[in-house]
Amino acid sequence: MHRGRPRPIAAVACLGLLLTSCSSGEEETSAAAASPGPALAFVSRPDLVAPDLGIDARGPARAPRSLVFLGPKSEGAPLTGVLIVDDAGEPVWIQPTDGRAYDVRVQELRGEPVLTWWRGESPVVGLGAGEFVLVDESYAEIGTVTTGGDLDPGQADFHEGRLTADGTMLLTAYVKREHDLGPVGGPEDGWVWDGVLQEVDVATGEVVFEWSALDHVPLEQTRSELPDDGGTEEEPFDWFHVNSVAEDADGSLLVSARNTWAVYDLDRATGAVEWTLGGEASDFDLGAEFAWQHDAERQADGTLTLFDNQSEPDIGPTSRGLRLALDEQAMTATVVTEYLPPDPDRLAGSQGSFQQLPDGTVFIGWGSRPFYSEFAADGTLLTDVALGAGDNYRAERAPWTGAPSSPPDAVLADGAVHVSWNGATEVASWRLVSGDDEESAVAGDPVRRTGFETAIPVDGDPAYVTVEALDADGRVLGSTVPSD
Known part of the structure; x- marks a missing residue:
């Protein structure tokens, strides 16, 4: 294996400024296909605008329990920024941002609720270089978290910014490295995007754990094809594409890699891959294949959930939420429940999220398709909400008490x-x-x-x-x- 010094993502530019020429597999809404979506405007705040959400309620009416957190963006979206809405689709907080906001969610830091999201630049479609912002209940910024150690600051990718009970944040980064592409039909002196995970102490910025996909996963496990003009220093091959990191029940880490169609269980002390679920080298016999997935997590009942994109390129007829039962003795993975959209061909070519709520319901964000949905535990659709235009990386439902310091x-x-x-x-x-x-x-x-x-x-x-x-x-x- 030949590995050179890591190059920061911000140093890479797309020739001719054509974003589609440097696609990494996370395609976003094209300008040609987009049209402005329905929007809300306000007399008291003429500087603010929000999408006018369309709500299709299928289940019985329920008392409001929490709020919905979004990061609308892309061509046609009335708002680029952070958006909190209630069950009626009414805005609660509208925060325009200079660039796109990703991974908007409520988390807990040292016992206190914080609202977090990613901000930065995306010089290559599907990859980001920036930091995660933390704000308190008054919406005052109380800190930022980004990469450290061997990586330059400001290289945190937008796919994951998960706080832990230990006061750390799990981050991902895309690092350009020299690597032998012979196993995938490329040159020996090729270039790839390495998928890097860092666990960073929020208070000090110290990197307490770091993991590299190139060190632990063979390149030939990729399900992506090397483009004819790819694998160069100008256009590295995105063979892995890490897009979520979560703690497992035993303290190990679950890493989802879109471009290998796999979820990896990592030993937190050594970084060794304990098992692989899905893809070319699955240790489990799968009851159903997932593809180009996002947001893999272990739930309290022991099941593993994820957003199964099935698209880019298309594999199945629709994207879906998926709940799997893992038998780690027999090494089998069986489908417990699938969560299907109301339309039979809602294929999300990028992004997407799966959230298990405390009351047993499931909240799905459809990524590049501008919708989010709520389901009963058995997969029955309760509500489907249309953003109207643009897209949204993840959608989350959570309790939140906002008390801005500014007056009405x-x-x-x-x-x-x-x-x-x-x-x-x-x-x-x-x-x-x-x-x-x-x-x-x-x-x-x-x-x-x-x-x-x-x-x-x-x-x-x-x-x-x-x-x-x-x-x-x-x-x-x-x-x-x-x-x-």
Whole structure:
């Protein structure tokens, strides 16, 4: 094996700036096929816009339990950034970002909830170089996590940024290396993207564990074909394509590699591959083949779940969520449940996620297809939600209490106060306080919050008007004076 010094991903440029000429297998919505999706606009926040979600509810109505976290992006998406919505599809927090946001989710750090997402650059389609952002419940940035050790800072890929109970984060990185491509019909002096995993201490930035796919997985296990002009320093061969890392129940690590169609169980001390599920060298007899998969995790009941893309190129008729029972004595993997979309040909050529919720339901993000869905434990579809345009890397449902430090926003227009509070989750109603002046102003009846923005009629032309945000118990959370 010949390996040279790692080259940072940011040093690679696509010739002619044609992203499709340097595809790594994570294709995204093309500009030619995209059209602007339906969008919501707001009087109180004319600087913000959000997708107008289409909700197809199949199951019985349920009480709201949590929020949905998204990172809409790509051509046609009304918003590029971080988006939190409620069960009705109404925005809760809209955060435009300069670049695309990936892997938006709620996690826990040192016993406190944090919201995390990736930011950075994607000089090659399907790969990223950047860092993970951590914000608290006021949406204040409290830290960032990125690569370290032998890798330059700022090389964290967008596929995974998972916090652990030990105060570390599991990161992935794509590192360009020289490598013999003879086993896949290429030159001996070829180049590949190595799939690298790092576990980084959040507080210190110290790398406490590092793993390289090239050191542990034979190149010939790839299911990707070496392009005629690939495998060069300018266009390295993306043979592995790591896209998720999660802790297994015994403390080992589960690594999903899209381009080998496999999930690997890693010894956390040595990095040795304990077993391989799927692909050319599976240690398990499979009850069903998965392909180009994402987001492999072990669940509390012992099953292993993943998002089975089955596409890019197409293998099966549709993408799906998949739950497998692993017998590590008999070395068999059998299908327990599959989670199918309402349309029979929803093939996601990239991205996608599978989340097991505490109440037994399953939450699926469809990646490059702009949808997310919720299923009963037995695979029955409960809700299917359309983003309208663009795509979304992962979708997650989680509890979250947002308390922004900035005040609400309000605008007086057309005989009403239009009020919103971006990111505030505890507002149940709004109340106008009006009169000739502040001393004589009288509070009106509370008006139920109707969504991201609520319009409150104003009687007459009072000289003084302020609007208060109230929680479910009637306590004042914040207030603001409307602008004209």
